[in-house]
Amino acid sequence: MNIAVLGYGTVGSGVVEVFFKNRENLQKKAGQDLDLKYILDVREFPDSPYADRFTKDFQQIVEDDSVKVVAEVIGGLEPAYTFTKTCLEHGKSVVTSNKELVAQKGAELLAIARENHVNYLFEASVGGGIPIIRPLHMCLAANRIDEIAGILNGTTNFILTKMIRENMSFQDALALAQKLGYAERDPSADVEGKDACRKICILASLSFGEHVFPKDVYTEGITEITLEDVAYAASCDCVIKLIGRAKRGQDGEKIMAMVSPAFIHHESQLGTVDDVFNGILVRGDATGDVVFYGKGAGKLPTASAVVGDIIECAKASDTSPSLRWNPSQGGNVADHLENSTRMYVRLQSDTVKLPQMLEKQFGQVQPLSRDGQPDNEFACILPERKEREIEEELSKLTNMGVEILGKVRVLDY
Amino acid sequence: MNIAVLGYGTVGSGVVEVFFKNRENLQKKAGQDLDLKYILDVREFPDSPYADRFTKDFQQIVEDDSVKVVAEVIGGLEPAYTFTKTCLEHGKSVVTSNKELVAQKGAELLAIARENHVNYLFEASVGGGIPIIRPLHMCLAANRIDEIAGILNGTTNFILTKMIRENMSFQDALALAQKLGYAERDPSADVEGKDACRKICILASLSFGEHVFPKDVYTEGITEITLEDVAYAASCDCVIKLIGRAKRGQDGEKIMAMVSPAFIHHESQLGTVDDVFNGILVRGDATGDVVFYGKGAGKLPTASAVVGDIIECAKASDTSPSLRWNPSQGGNVADHLENSTRMYVRLQSDTVKLPQMLEKQFGQVQPLSRDGQPDNEFACILPERKEREIEEELSKLTNMGVEILGKVRVLDY
Numbered sequence: 001m002n003i004a005v006l007g008y009g010t011v012g013s014g015v016v017e018v019f020f021k022n023r024e025n026l027q028k029k030a031g032q033d034l035d036l037k038y039i040l041d042v043r044e045f046p047d048s049p050y051a052d053r054f055t056k057d058f059q060q061i062v063e064d065d066s067v068k069v070v071a072e073v074i075g076g077l078e079p080a081y082t083f084t085k086t087c088l089e090h091g092k093s094v095v096t097s098n099k100e101l102v103a104q105k106g107a108e109l110l111a112i113a114r115e116n117h118v119n120y121l122f123e124a125s126v127g128g129g130i131p132i133i134r135p136l137h138m139c140l141a142a143n144r145i146d147e148i149a150g151i152l153n154g155t156t157n158f159i160l161t162k163m164i165r166e167n168m169s170f171q172d173a174l175a176l177a178q179k180l181g182y183a184e185r186d187p188s189a190d191v192e193g194k195d196a197c198r199k200i201c202i203l204a205s206l207s208f209g210e211h212v213f214p215k216d217v218y219t220e221g222i223t224e225i226t227l228e229d230v231a232y233a234a235s236c237d238c239v240i241k242l243i244g245r246a247k248r249g250q251d252g253e254k255i256m257a258m259v260s261p262a263f264i265h266h267e268s269q270l271g272t273v274d275d276v277f278n279g280i281l282v283r284g285d286a287t288g289d290v291v292f293y294g295k296g297a298g299k300l301p302t303a304s305a306v307v308g309d310i311i312e313c314a315k316a317s318d319t320s321p322s323l324r325w326n327p328s329q330g331g332n333v334a335d336h337l338e339n340s341t342r343m344y345v346r347l348q349s350d351t352v353k354l355p356q357m358l359e360k361q362f363g364q365v366q367p368l369s370r371d372g373q374p375d376n377e378f379a380c381i382l383p384e385r386k387e388r389e390i391e392e393e394l395s396k397l398t399n400m401g402v403e404i405l406g407k408v409r410v411l412d413y
Numbered sequence: 414m415n416i417a418v419l420g421y422g423t424v425g426s427g428v429v430e431v432f433f434k435n436r437e438n439l440q441k442k443a444g445q446d447l448d449l450k451y452i453l454d455v456r457e458f459p460d461s462p463y464a465d466r467f468t469k470d471f472q473q474i475v476e477d478d479s480v481k482v483v484a485e486v487i488g489g490l491e492p493a494y495t496f497t498k499t500c501l502e503h504g505k506s507v508v509t510s511n512k513e514l515v516a517q518k519g520a521e522l523l524a525i526a527r528e529n530h531v532n533y534l535f536e537a538s539v540g541g542g543i544p545i546i547r548p549l550h551m552c553l554a555a556n557r558i559d560e561i562a563g564i565l566n567g568t569t570n571f572i573l574t575k576m577i578r579e580n581m582s583f584q585d586a587l588a589l590a591q592k593l594g595y596a597e598r599d600p601s602a603d604v605e606g607k608d609a610c611r612k613i614c615i616l617a618s619l620s621f622g623e624h625v626f627p628k629d630v631y632t633e634g635i636t637e638i639t640l641e642d643v644a645y646a647a648s649c650d651c652v653i654k655l656i657g658r659a660k661r662g663q664d665g666e667k668i669m670a671m672v673s674p675a676f677i678h679h680e681s682q683l684g685t686v687d688d689v690f691n692g693i694l695v696r697g698d699a700t701g702d703v704v705f706y707g708k709g710a711g712k713l714p715t716a717s718a719v720v721g722d723i724i725e726c727a728k729a730s731d732t733s734p735s736l737r738w739n740p741s742q743g744g745n746v747a748d749h750l751e752n753s754t755r756m757y758v759r760l761q762s763d764t765v766k767l768p769q770m771l772e773k774q775f776g777q778v779q780p781l782s783r784d785g786q787p788d789n790e791f792a793c794i795l796p797e798r799k800e801r802e803i804e805e806e807l808s809k810l811t812n813m814g815v816e817i818l819g820k821v822r823v824l825d826y
Contacts, residue, residue: 017554029554031734121647122725129700134551135544141442142720203531269706272685286717287542290707293682294700304699307555317730321444 001314002040002066006083007055007074008045011097015071016050016304021309026283026307030314035124056180057411062090069304069313072096081105086110088120088197092314097124097302103198107211107327109360114319121309125280126152126199129301130294131308136206137322145207149245149413150280151273152297155183155190156222156242160261161274162262163230163283164239170225182297184253193242195260197373201242203280208248211328212257218336220260228346229406231370232379237272238291241410254334262412263344263381269293270413275398281413337388344368346379346406347397354378354402361393381410387407414443414727415479417451417799419496420487421467424510424537427716428484429463432723434663439720443727446662450480471496473711475503482726484719485509490614492547494518500535501525506729510537510720511713516611520624520740527732534722534736540691541708542714544721549619549695550735556697558620562826563693564686565612567709568596568603569655571576573674574687577641577652583638587768605634606655606672613657616693617820618668621661624741631749642819643785645759645792651676652684653821656780667747676794676823678759682706683826694826749802758794759819760810767791767815774806794823 001322003019005012019026025036038061039054046209048054058079069250070087072094080101084094089112096102102109113120123133126151136145151157155177162173174191177183189195197219203213207320212280222242233240245258266270268292274277278296283289295301347354355378358365365380373379382390394404416432418425432439432449437777440447443679451474452458452467461467466509471492474480476503483500485507487493487537493514497507502525508778509515514533515522536546543802549558564570568590575586587604590596602608617625635655646653654677659670678682682704691709710713760767768791771778786792795803 022555022557025557026554029550029735030612037551092522100616129697130703131544131548131551135548137442138544138547141439141724142435142717144435267680267685269682269685272680272682284542284717286713288708288714290705292705294701298700298701301701302556304697308551311554311735319466322442322724322729357544396556404767 001068002035002064003068003069003310004040004061005036005071006040007037007072008041008043009073011073011302011306012039012153012300014074014299015306018300018303018307027310030311032314033315034162037064037185050245058281062086067092069093069095069310072098073306074098074101077104078273083107086111086122087123088116088118091116091118093120093313095121095306095313096277097122097306098126099195099198103201103214108148108325108337109149111327112133114162114324117318119316119319121312121315122202122311124302124305126202127294128296128298129304130278130280130292130296132280132292133206135292136203141322143286145248145284147245147247147283148200148207148281149270150200151239151241151270151278152196152244152280152296153190153242154276154278155187156180156196157273157278158276159191159224160222160240160242161201163227164396167270168228169227170223193219193221193286196242196244196259200246200257200259204246204255205325207246208255208272210326210332212246212255212333214329216249216333217257217259222261224406225408226406228370229344229408232344232346232368233263235368235370236263236366236381238410239266241270241272241273241409245412246324249334254332254341257333258339260337261408263408264413267404268413290387320389337386337391339387340384342384342410343382344379344406344408344410345394346377347378347402348405349402350376352400352402357397358382361396367371377405379406414481415448415450415477416482416484416723417474418449418451418484418486421454421456422483422486422488423484423712424715425452427603427712427740428486429720431713433717439724443570443724445727447727448475450477458489475499480505481724482506482508482723482817484723485511486719486790487511490517491511497522497533498525501529501531504529504531506531506533506660508534508719508726508727510535512538512608512611512615516614517628518550519561519615519618520738522735524663527737530731531727532726532732535579535615535723536722537715537718539615540693540705540707541711542717543693543705543709544692545693546619548705550617551649554735556699558661558697559658560658560696561613561616561693562656562683563616564654564683564691565609565657565693565709566603566655567689567691568659569596569693570686571689572604573635573638573655574651576640580640582640583636593665599622604636606632607780609655609657612673613659613670613672616739617668619791620659623739623745625659625668625746626743629743629746630670630672631784635674637819638674638821639651639819641783642757642821643757645781646676648781648783649779649794650679651823652679653684653687656683656824656826658669666721667745670746670753671752674821676821677826679826750804751799752798753799755823755825756795756803757792757819758795758807758817759790760815761790761818762815763789765810765813765815769817770810771795790818792819794807
């Protein structure tokens with residue numbers, strides 16, 4: 001059985017490396033001989049030991065019937081979408097790490113795979129080397145998944161860890177992440193939560209059975225998080241993490257899905273996920289909470305997930321009946337203002353008596369403190385309210401001249 | 414496709430419950446109609462809603478060709494072994510939660526399954542509802558697994574958690590576990606580490622490709638752990654956990670495998686696994702560390718894993734080529750005395766100057782302290798040495814009249 005790899009970037013070169021390193025073992029697991037016949041890239045790699053396998057001609061791969069599995073590791077929507085669709089239509093299974101494409105076109109591409117009796121697998125699109133997609137749709141077959149929450153982006157988790165553990169500012173931590181190659185020069189997809197959003201959309205689509213689009217999911221990044229917020233979190237045994245989460249809608253209600261920073265307990269299973277690691281909590285009706293932890297990104301972890309999917313395709317005789325979800329027109333996610341939450345707020349005013357005012361608005365609040373807290377600053381955790389109500393009450397404070405310096409959801413994970 | 418359940422105990426009744434509760438969804442995932450035709454038990458259940466499905470006649474199940482998958486949830490070696498073998502030989506796949514049988518006869522039963530083109534699956538035998546067996550052999554197909562370590566027994570973890578968090582004695586914590594139904598009246602399989610030993614044997618066999626027998630794995634339980642040891646552990650930011658672990662032998666060397674209590678850092682991924690939860694760390698050459706966490710026991714989590722395997726069997730057209738390991742004669746595990754480790758020791762003497770003596774024997778040691786530490790007690794962490802050497806040096810101390818009150822390995826997980 002022949003394999004083609006589309007794209008020889010970080011993940012693509014990792015896939016080639018892992019394949020040839022473990023080839024013998026992989027063949028045993030697949031139960032057949034495997035070769036990696038083509039590597040598609042627009043660039044030249046004359047010094048590569050695999051130089052004779054490179055091609056710039058996608059059609060050559062499509063038309064070669066010996067190629068049964070294609071690894072799309074180009075990333076982005078195009079040409080990845082067209083290439084994937086074409087391969088599936090030509091009876092080739094496709095495996096990918098491309099979360100943007102799966103989050104946008106997953107339902108459609110899975111349907112095309114089914115029509116052509118092949119597979120579209122994307123274990124590497126969420127959680128890098130952590131097995132999560134397959135456990136979700138197979139091992140947890142006997143569960144109804146009600147909720148998923150995870151630290152889904154290693155870059156932001158690295159930055160937050162530096163802020164928490166070393167009191168480094170957001171800017172300095174970001175600069176360090178860029179220097180170490182964890183963050184891109186334009187870090188917005190990471191720090192603004194877009195990457196985490198794509199991943200929670202994939203997990204929600206798979207778990208709840210209908211496509212959830214990134215545009216419908218309220219997404220807040222970590223750019224507003226300060227060291228003062230981190231200190232207040234520590235004072236109540238919490239850490240701030242960027243959490244992507246989704247909850248099944250009960251009784252025909254819409255899905256709750258959101259990406260935002262959150263206070264979570266520092267000793268919980270997600271609270272101890274540090275540095276570039278990811279952690280994903282899955283709440284099933286029979287299993288209870290199951291957590292998966294590991295390196296969420298990086299060349300070899302991601303490549304190993306892609307290669308695992310290649311083996312899976314090699315073994316499959318038809319499309320997996322369980323890896324699927326229904327298409328949707330979007331609009332199936334509830335307005336985040338309808339969500340009830342506890343909320344940490346940090347406020348500043350020289351005139352308003354903040355503790356008294358907040359108690360009047362919200363009832364009992366949990367005051368927090370930090371070293372060096374100025375007299376005119378007050379921070380607390382508000383009791384659980386709908387986000388709309390919190391916004392309304394806080395805007396009354398703003399009208400009184402109160403400055404809102406920080407605002408972070410408090411979650412129970 | 415028809416299913417039979419052998420044994421209507423805790424897990425068996427859970428399997429029946431999960432099956433009928435999620436039947437529609439399961440049929441969708443399996444891509445076919447499913448029925449649970451027989452429940453084998455020697456007892457009568459006239460009031461059960463499934464009364465008409467009970468049988469006491471195993472032969473009836475064997476001879477019914479419409480039964481394609483059998484769930485063996487009897488436990489123990491016999492009659493489970495004979496029943497399993499007979500079903501496989503009659504072309505029926507078998508799924509099980511029976512760790513004792515898999516740890517003892519896994520290689521043989523997997524081979525019989527292969528000969529008969531059916532499957533023998535045992536996701537529920539390790540980690541209850543945590544998906545671990547399938548991720549190990551499939552998602553991690555592209556990795557060489559070098560090491561596994563886990564908190565594999567919920568009962569002992571519950572007892573240790575009560576000792577650590579509530580300063581409860583071992584005896585009181587055990588009594589509470591029994592009262593809550595977490596521990597059996599005869600708790601020896603749990604507290605002496607035998608249950609964890611069976612599980613690490615299954616994980617090691619699968620990861621390293623040859624059968625590892627429980628009798629070859631040095632196993633130490635938690636019955637000797639005291640609150641003083643717990644306090645010393647806390648003083649160096651550690652907790653005591655019962656850890657089962659196995660490491661691939663390098664260059665033809667034997668496997669290292671052991672079950673013992675250990676100091677591990679209290680904020681590590683395994684250190685934060687509390688109460689009846691399990692956590693399993695898998696170290697792959699490409700993925701790095703991946704950790705799986707969840708409820709390691711209990712009726713519904715375990716049943717959901719069994720039902721997940723039933724679906725897997727329903728979908729499979731032949732034996733999975735990747736779930737297998739080679740038979741062995743045993744003797745493939747290294748003597749634990751050859752293992753190098755750091756070791757916590759707690760010693761007592763009225764005559765020997767312990768700190769000076771230990772420094773003379775071991776070089777620099779890390780002294781620990783606790784509230785209420787008597788003058789004649791000294792505790793420390795010894796630098797890494799072979800266990801044989803540690804034993805030899807400690808026996809010299811014993812000969813000088815020093816009393817060894819505690820001894821726990823210190824691990825880096």
